[in-house]
Amino acid sequence: MSDLRATIEAAWNDRSLLQQAATVEAINTIIEELDKGRLRVAEPVGDDWQVNDWVKKAVILYFPIRQMETIEVGPFEFRDKMLLKTDYAGQGVRVVPPAVARYGAYLASGVIMMPSYVNIGAWVGEGTMVDTWATVGSCAQIGAGVHLSGGVGIGGVLEPVQAAPVIIEDGAFIGSRSILVEGCRVGREAVIGAGVTITGSTKIIDVTGAEPKEYKGYVPARSVVIPGSYAKQFAAGEYHVPCALIIGQRKPSTDLKTSLNDALRDFGVSV
Numbered sequence: 001m002s003d004l005r006a007t008i009e010a011a012w013n014d015r016s017l018l019q020q021a022a023t024v025e026a027i028n029t030i031i032e033e034l035d036k037g038r039l040r041v042a043e044p045v046g047d048d049w050q051v052n053d054w055v056k057k058a059v060i061l062y063f064p065i066r067q068m069e070t071i072e073v074g075p076f077e078f079r080d081k082m083l084l085k086t087d088y089a090g091q092g093v094r095v096v097p098p099a100v101a102r103y104g105a106y107l108a109s110g111v112i113m114m115p116s117y118v119n120i121g122a123w124v125g126e127g128t129m130v131d132t133w134a135t136v137g138s139c140a141q142i143g144a145g146v147h148l149s150g151g152v153g154i155g156g157v158l159e160p161v162q163a164a165p166v167i168i169e170d171g172a173f174i175g176s177r178s179i180l181v182e183g184c185r186v187g188r189e190a191v192i193g194a195g196v197t198i199t200g201s202t203k204i205i206d207v208t209g210a211e212p213k214e215y216k217g218y219v220p221a222r223s224v225v226i227p228g229s230y231a232k233q234f235a236a237g238e239y240h241v242p243c244a245l246i247i248g249q250r251k252p253s254t255d256l257k258t259s260l261n262d263a264l265r266d267f268g269v270s271v
Contacts, residue, residue: 063082092110102120118135122140167185228242
């Protein structure tokens with residue numbers, strides 16, 4: 001991989017190298033490795049995550065070496081630079097029409113895509129459900145056994161290249177119409193209530209103790225989270241702005257197949 005990395009770094013600094021066959025071959029090799037899951041834009045290292053920014057650079061450089069083309073899929077027609085993912089049967093993935101995944105996105109065995117979208121560079125773990133009209137943005141990292149409910153928006157990130165993608169760790173349950181963007185990270189087995197919006201700067205406030213505890217861009221493992229708001233003073237007066245509230249921890253008695261509503265009822269909340 002060191003030779004591939006060196007080639008990508010050179011082309012990143014000198015785009016004229018994109019005209020060379022060796023550079024094109026290196027970029028194509030990296031996208032193939034992403035597609036097969038042998039290479040990732042970000043990967044867990046202990047309890048933290050490492051961003052492989054050179055891989056993200058390869059994804060960005062893939063666009064200018066591609067040419068526009070028409071793709072026909074039965075009665076559907078697309079016109080784009082990017083190929084679509086293929087051989088779902090061989091990968092053990094269920095894809096319900098008209099779900100779309102781009103070539104260069106990895107879908108592990110047992111993934112189910114309802115009519116939804118997964119972008120290039122994304123990594124989706126074994127047994128994860130991408131429910132109807134959910135979107136998984138470029139380079140997002142979705143763990144195994146995750147449920148992305150209907151209409152969930154997982155943001156993509158290509159630039160700045162050093163920025164972390166959105167990361168959803170194993171076993172998390174993301175409620176309908178939630179929006180998770182700007183490299184936020186959701187810990188293992190967390191439950192995110194319907195309509196929660198988390199950005200890189202959103203206040204995530206744990207209200208389970210005598211005093212609030214604040215996080216930004218990170219939801220601790222097994223947290224149960226609902227939408228909230230807090231008062232903020234502006235020149236024109238005091239107004240309430242959105243935040244996310246941690247109202248408890250997922251109980252050991254709640255198995256990984258629980259519904260969002262069941263998990264929230266443990267805390268007397270319905271959304």
